Amino acid sequence: MKILLIIGAGIEQGRAYELGTEMGYRVVGTDMNPQAPAFEIADDTIQASTRDPEETLSAVITYLQNHPQDTLAGVITLANDVPVTVATVAEHFQLPSIGIPAARIASDKLLMKKVFQENNVRTPSFRHVTCIEDVQAAARDWHWPVVLKPIDGRGARGVLLLDETIDLPWAWQESMSFSTVGKLMVENFETGPQISSESMMVDGKCYSAAFADRNYQRLDQFRPYIIEDGGTQPAQLTAHQRWAINDLVEKAALAMGITNGIVKGDIVMGPQGPCVIEIAARLSGGYFATDQIPLATGVDLVKLAIILATGGMVTPEMLKPTVDYGVAIRYFFPPEGTIKSIQGIEKLADICGVRKSLIYRKIGEYQPMVKAHPDRAGFVIAMGAGREEAQARVEKAIAAIEFDVDEPGDPVAPEEG
Ligand SMILES: Nc1ncnc2c1ncn2[C@@H]1O[C@H](COP(=O)(O)OP(=O)(O)OP(=O)(O)O)[C@@H](O)[C@H]1O
Ligand SMILES: [Mg+2]
Numbered sequence: 001m002k003i004l005l006i007i008g009a010g011i012e013q014g015r016a017y018e019l020g021t022e023m024g025y026r027v028v029g030t031d032m033n034p035q036a037p038a039f040e041i042a043d044d045t046i047q048a049s050t051r052d053p054e055e056t057l058s059a060v061i062t063y064l065q066n067h068p069q070d071t072l073a074g075v076i077t078l079a080n081d082v083p084v085t086v087a088t089v090a091e092h093f094q095l096p097s098i099g100i101p102a103a104r105i106a107s108d109k110l111l112m113k114k115v116f117q118e119n120n121v122r123t124p125s126f127r128h129v130t131c132i133e134d135v136q137a138a139a140r141d142w143h144w145p146v147v148l149k150p151i152d153g154r155g156a157r158g159v160l161l162l163d164e165t166i167d168l169p170w171a172w173q174e175s176m177s178f179s180t181v182g183k184l185m186v187e188n189f190e191t192g193p194q195i196s197s198e199s200m201m202v203d204g205k206c207y208s209a210a211f212a213d214r215n216y217q218r219l220d221q222f223r224p225y226i227i228e229d230g231g232t233q234p235a236q237l238t239a240h241q242r243w244a245i246n247d248l249v250e251k252a253a254l255a256m257g258i259t260n261g262i263v264k265g266d267i268v269m270g271p272q273g274p275c276v277i278e279i280a281a282r283l284s285g286g287y288f289a290t291d292q293i294p295l296a297t298g299v300d301l302v303k304l305a306i307i308l309a310t311g312g313m314v315t316p317e318m319l320k321p322t323v324d325y326g327v328a329i330r331y332f333f334p335p336e337g338t339i340k341s342i343q344g345i346e347k348l349a350d351i352c353g354v355r356k357s358l359i360y361r362k363i364g365e366y367q368p369m370v371k372a373h374p375d376r377a378g379f380v381i382a383m384g385a386g387r388e389e390a391q392a393r394v395e396k397a398i399a400a401i402e403f404d405v406d407e408p409g410d411p412v413a414p415e416e417g
Pocket of ligand 1 (some may be wrong): 147149153154155156157159187188189190194199204226266268277278388
């Protein structure tokens, strides 16, 4: 049988497993965790770290030696920043992929920015920093605020918005604690509306299926951490702005060497026009590719990514929206502490337009202080006729859930007796 290999078997990846099966493939998943949620719906599993390309490749080679009746048709991932692992397996078996060099660029924010700069792709000013004085010098050159971040981060871990009041030694240590390779960079903080785009490159041309406004209303609440509270589709963009973002993402992808494949953009609509913060060379997480985009536009990028990865043809027509609905996602932000109760979950079923919700914490678990996206406590996705209706519905749903939390420092009730 033909195998579709999916790198990673987390809960957000489940949709790719379902689709792979629907499309007639034998779906084999890889993950380090033998209890990974999507393994339950896989036809078979391979235990290997998704972040270790060599370990994954050798495990896949062994697996195929033991299953001579099967052939590998394609390899994909979603919601998991492991482009080098995907490209390494794909290249070994001569399957379609963005290639290892492009995957390496996508995994190193500093290298990516250099490639953008060399190719005149508009991106915020940036530099590698090796000490606190380098950060101060950058802020002198560009003015505060600046963004300090690990070159190998994901999920906004260690991404800090610094102004002149920041305790720089603390910020340095905090950001560095999230870098596996021990390297930081600083960027000019580009002001303007933030947009998420998700597109597919087909034969060197970019086709953007969706644009969402990212909601940073809580920026001041969590500063210096840069925490997003969801997004809304359709984005408030003119046709010309959408074209300009598509053009920028195309330039960025070509600069990285990507002519065929998914490209997910973090974009800021800066004073001089759109500016790219980074491009991820994979399907997005946060249920954007799997749920939010299909609900809003009718385009199923996960399916198209499987077609592309298995050598099939994707035409521009397949990337054109067929519907135009409002879709919004918002997150839960309970205070830090031990969760005593969560109430109101049953109300969600009665709120019109709610399409998906998930609460990551259980009663008795500790809700950490929110420093990065995985610290958020869960989400709701709602849809409506347009963006306002979707937003009103999602906000109503978020407000319906009450977290009762034992906050650190809460007075402890005196013991009886
Ligand atoms: N130079 C900048 N100017 C404006 N906003 C920025 C800048 N750098 C980062 N941000 C904001 O912070 C977010 C997280 O930064 P970045 O994408 O570099 O980190 P990440 O760890 O890859 O996060 P994620 O996985 O959420 O994309 C960006 O998506 C953007 O909203
Ligand atoms: Mg990012």
